[in-house]
Amino acid sequence: MTARFKFSDSIDLIKSIKTSGTITPSSKNLVRRLLAPIDFDSARCIVELGPGNGCVTRSLLKRMHKDCVLLCLEVNSDFVVQLNRVEDSRLHVYNACASSIRQILDELNIDKVGYVVSSLPLALIDDEMVENILAEVGSNLKEGGRFLQYQYSLANYSDVKPVFSDVKLRFTLRNMPPAFVYDCIK
Numbered sequence: 467m468t469a470r471f472k473f474s475d476s477i478d479l480i481k482s483i484k485t486s487g488t489i490t491p492s493s494k495n496l497v498r499r500l501l502a503p504i505d506f507d508s509a510r511c512i513v514e515l516g517p518g519n520g521c522v523t524r525s526l527l528k529r530m531h532k533d534c535v536l537l538c539l540e541v542n543s544d545f546v547v548q549l550n551r552v553e554d555s556r557l558h559v560y561n562a563c564a565s566s567i568r569q570i571l572d573e574l575n576i577d578k579v580g581y582v583v584s585s586l587p588l589a590l591i592d593d594e595m596v597e598n599i600l601a602e603v604g605s606n607l608k609e610g611g612r613f614l615q616y617q618y619s620l621a622n623y624s625d626v627k628p629v630f631s632d633v634k635l636r637f638t639l640r641n642m643p644p645a646f647v648y649d650c651i652k
């Protein structure tokens with residue numbers, strides 16, 4: 467399960483640019499920075515929003531504890547088919563909008579989670595839906611839980627700030643395009 471760049475991954479992202487918001491999968495460097503705040507020894511449930519063709523997903527699975535589950539919510543059914551090919555019993559893939567976190571946690575009898583990792587293209591999603599998704603994330607995180615989101619700009623900083631007690635920003639040039647990581651603590 468190595469995170470290798472495949473040309474076909476870019477083709478898939480370009481075909482769905484209106485909802486993917488990018489033409490290349492995230493670089494290893496961006497993924498490393500995005501996941502750096504996660505305590506993989508203690509995490510037992512991680513939610514991933516907008517996994518696409520799975521470059522963040524594979525890194526999560528590589529580092530997750532054997533008893534940790536990963537719940538991925540993805541709207542693009544072609545990506546869902548690809549993600550379902552990953553053979554790992556800890557991975558649960560849902561063809562669902564990021565705003566339906568609560569329904570999925572209810573199905574699994576999970577109260578709240580420690581981490582939500584997101585590659586959602588917030589800048590392309592309408593304001594009402596962004597507000598709705600962020601409210602869902604906030605209300606389903608444990609106290610002290612983290613929302614980790616990357617973006618290519620700071621345009622959504624003002625949407626994220628009121629939902630969390632602290633938002634730290636990191637920046638990496640080593641991605642195409644360069645990206646900000648929003649590290650949000652409940």
Ligand SMILES: C[S@@+](CC[C@H](N)C(=O)[O-])C[C@H]1O[C@@H](n2cnc3c(N)ncnc32)[C@H](O)[C@@H]1O
Nearest residue numbers: 485486491492516517518540541542563564585
């Ligand atoms: C930038 S791609 C992420 C791909 C991969 N995680 C990466 O970092 O390279 C964003 C993904 O978010 C998905 N997406 C967009 N809106 C969504 C929503 N409301 N709920 C769930 N997934 C969504 C898109 O289909 C796309 O796969």
